[in-house]
Amino acid sequence: MFSESRLNQINEIVKRYPEGRHKSALLPVLHLAQEDHGWLSIDTMNEVAGVLNLEPIEVYEVASFYTMFHLKPVGKYVLEVCRTGPCCTVGAEELVQYIEDKLHIQVGETTADGLFTLKTVECLAACGTGPVLQIGPEYKYRENLTPQKIDELIDELRAKG
Amino acid sequence: MGRKILLEHIDVPGIQTLDVYRKMGGYNAVTKAIKNMSADEIVEEVKKSGLRGRGGAGFPTGMKWSFLDKKSDKPRYLVCNADESEPGTFKDRYLMEKLPHILIEGMICSSYALGANTSYIYVRGEMMYVIKILEKAIQEAYQAGFLGKNILGSDYSLDLYVQPGGGAYICGEETALLESLEGKRGNPRNKPPFPALWGLYGCPTVVNNVETIADVPWIINNGGEAYAGIGIGKSTGTKLISACGNINKPGVYEIELGISVEEFLNSDEYCGGIANGRKLKAVVAGGSSVPILPADLILTTANGEKRLMTYESLGDGGFVSGTMLGSGGFIVYDDQQCIVRNLWNFTRFYHHESCGQCSPCREGTGWMEKVLHRIENGHGKLSDIDLLVDVAKKIEGKTICPLGEAAAWPVASAIRHFRADFEEHVRNPDSCVKKHLHREMAHAH
Numbered sequence: 001m002f003s004e005s006r007l008n009q010i011n012e013i014v015k016r017y018p019e020g021r022h023k024s025a026l027l028p029v030l031h032l033a034q035e036d037h038g039w040l041s042i043d044t045m046n047e048v049a050g051v052l053n054l055e056p057i058e059v060y061e062v063a064s065f066y067t068m069f070h071l072k073p074v075g076k077y078v079l080e081v082c083r084t085g086p087c088c089t090v091g092a093e094e095l096v097q098y099i100e101d102k103l104h105i106q107v108g109e110t111t112a113d114g115l116f117t118l119k120t121v122e123c124l125a126a127c128g129t130g131p132v133l134q135i136g137p138e139y140k141y142r143e144n145l146t147p148q149k150i151d152e153l154i155d156e157l158r159a160k161g
Numbered sequence: 162m163g164r165k166i167l168l169e170h171i172d173v174p175g176i177q178t179l180d181v182y183r184k185m186g187g188y189n190a191v192t193k194a195i196k197n198m199s200a201d202e203i204v205e206e207v208k209k210s211g212l213r214g215r216g217g218a219g220f221p222t223g224m225k226w227s228f229l230d231k232k233s234d235k236p237r238y239l240v241c242n243a244d245e246s247e248p249g250t251f252k253d254r255y256l257m258e259k260l261p262h263i264l265i266e267g268m269i270c271s272s273y274a275l276g277a278n279t280s281y282i283y284v285r286g287e288m289m290y291v292i293k294i295l296e297k298a299i300q301e302a303y304q305a306g307f308l309g310k311n312i313l314g315s316d317y318s319l320d321l322y323v324q325p326g327g328g329a330y331i332c333g334e335e336t337a338l339l340e341s342l343e344g345k346r347g348n349p350r351n352k353p354p355f356p357a358l359w360g361l362y363g364c365p366t367v368v369n370n371v372e373t374i375a376d377v378p379w380i381i382n383n384g385g386e387a388y389a390g391i392g393i394g395k396s397t398g399t400k401l402i403s404a405c406g407n408i409n410k411p412g413v414y415e416i417e418l419g420i421s422v423e424e425f426l427n428s429d430e431y432c433g434g435i436a437n438g439r440k441l442k443a444v445v446a447g448g449s450s451v452p453i454l455p456a457d458l459i460l461t462t463a464n465g466e467k468r469l470m471t472y473e474s475l476g477d478g479g480f481v482s483g484t485m486l487g488s489g490g491f492i493v494y495d496d497q498q499c500i501v502r503n504l505w506n507f508t509r510f511y512h513h514e515s516c517g518q519c520s521p522c523r524e525g526t527g528w529m530e531k532v533l534h535r536i537e538n539g540h541g542k543l544s545d546i547d548l549l550v551d552v553a554k555k556i557e558g559k560t561i562c563p564l565g566e567a568a569a570w571p572v573a574s575a576i577r578h579f580r581a582d583f584e585e586h587v588r589n590p591d592s593c594v595k596k597h598l599h600r601e602m603a604h605a606h
């Protein structure tokens with residue numbers, strides 16, 4: 001369920017668009033819903049539909065189009081490593097392999113403790129500071145990655161729990 | 162040092178804040194535009210400047226603005242394209258993160274020139290932190306009276322909002338972006354009608370790139386002629402180039418259009434030469450969608466002229482021996498890089514990002530990915546190389562949006578200039594596969 005303050009936030013978002021164009025609020029609201037729940041379940045999407053006065057199918061078809069929306073449960077931290085060409089010229093593929101070995105999971109999987117999900121994504125507009133990853137749910141960037149920096153990052157996130 | 166129009170004050174501490182930005186002359190263009198100029202006068206200055214769209218296609222901005230349907234009684238919209246997802250391109254993120262107010266100032270001046278009272282900046286969702294920076298800057302601009310009702314006491318009012326995307330390269334295509342902004346899947350629309358007549362919510366709309374909009378305040382302050390005085394011929398002004406790959410100094414550089422590719426690549430002011438003392442193999446000069454050129458052709462045209470960083474010079478030779486300035490994503494490959502693997506990677510990207518509406522794009526990108534994967538992994542046949550050329554040809558010109566071409570051009574050009582590399586992969590699979598010991602990266606998103 002959206003909290004009271006979320007509902008107020010959603011009301012403000014809807015005002016950004018002309019009368020009758022509240023569907024424009026769908027992507028911003030899906031981001032908020034995902035921030036609250038970590039991923040978008042059918043129940044969550046139905047709630048979004050209700051709040052925005054849309055048909056549930058309108059929400060599903062949009063949520064499934066965009067890669068940022070997780071339609072299955074994910075770990076607390078989603079590590080999304082860029083796998084596109086420019087990052088590969090500076091070692092992105094080797095880095096993905098390093099993370100897989102370190103966390104004992106493959107791309108697409110979540111660690112047994114539910115802390116980390118590893119994903120690959122396309123170019124994050126950080127090609128000059130690759131290899132790069134972003135950490136969901138806040139989407140902070142970590143750039144110029146090395147195995148050592150990955151070690152530090154994982155330690156840091158494990159300490160935060 | 163070349164002239165700086167956008168990045169002049171980038172190192173000033175606190176330039177992200179409105180106060181410091183104003184101390185450096187920021188928002189003077191808004192005052193000048195709203196108090197002393199008519200909307201048409203601004204469009205005229207932008208026409209005179211010769212400014213061309215910085216999002217990739219290089220279409221003259223003033224001309225695009227003059228196509229906007231002014232007779233319609235519907236509201237008009239300006240939408241800024243900050244979806245920046247073209248591999249190799251990272252200039253807009255840099256500009257918005259470091260100098261958010263230059264974009265806000267540009268949006269106010271441009272919205273006024275177009276008669277828009279509501280405008281949106283569509284930012285790719287992955288850049289959530291950039292969205293926060295922009296929203297803060299917008300709030301400051303409202304408080305200072307540069308946004309909102311009756312700006313600077315005039316009868317002009319403007320509301321400006323930031324809209325997040327959801328992760329989809331195709332939403333950089335302007336009509337897909339508009340669909341996405343309407344809360345739908347990012348499927349490109351058939352054109353015509355163009356957004357100037359039928360854009361956001363079916364209203365007259367201009368879509369411009371971040372950098373294009375950010376150039377407008379300088380043009381208002383200094384005049385279109387002064388802007389046209391920078392650069393060469395029809396390539397006027399400066400351009401942000403994001404340089405990456407195997408160079409000593411990857412980063413975002415503002416260049417005067419017209420410096421030579423060689424200077425850009427080798428001088429310490431820019432890329433600083435190839436990293437690790439290696440040799441240059443190839444360059445993709447304008448983002449992943451433009452044709453790749455081998456070392457000799459990127460430095461000199463087929464006629465033996467020095468290649469310059471301009472729309473015309475990079476385009477010299479057409480697709481036989483030239484390329485495009487595109488979005489300014491400058492990707493450099495040294496002699497250790499595998500052209501086949503890089504092409505497979507790009508083709509996989511386009512297949513992943515195809516919206517699936519047209520079969521030549523949806524199926525063709527998948528075919529090309531599969532065949533390249535086969536060659537890359539040592540199972541290819543010599544006939545596969547021509548098969549790739551054939552598939553690429555069958556996509557070109559047969560799709561709703563240019564993503565089809567964006568996927569086909571890299572394939573056609575890589576094979577044109579590096580056929581020997583492809584043949585070597587087929588004949589002697591071990592020669593290269595060994596360099597790629599790593600596992601395949603999963604295809605699931």
Ligand SMILES: Cc1cc2nc3c(=O)[nH]c(=O)nc-3n(C[C@H](O)[C@H](O)[C@H](O)COP(=O)(O)O)c2cc1C
Nearest residue numbers: 214215216242244245246333334335369370373563
């Ligand atoms: C597949 C595809 C992706 C695109 N991505 C972007 C983008 O990320 N940013 C951008 O400004 N233009 C992008 N464009 C170009 C836009 O469609 C449009 O031409 C541009 O935003 C117009 O702005 P400009 O005239 O200021 O360049 C893309 C085009 C295509 C076909």
Ligand code: SF4
Nearest residue numbers: 516518519522560562
């Ligand atoms: S060319 Fe590709 S991306 Fe563009 S509309 Fe057709 S299928 Fe979609």
Ligand code: FES
Nearest residue numbers: 082087124126127
């Ligand atoms: S290729 Fe990785 S950020 Fe662009």
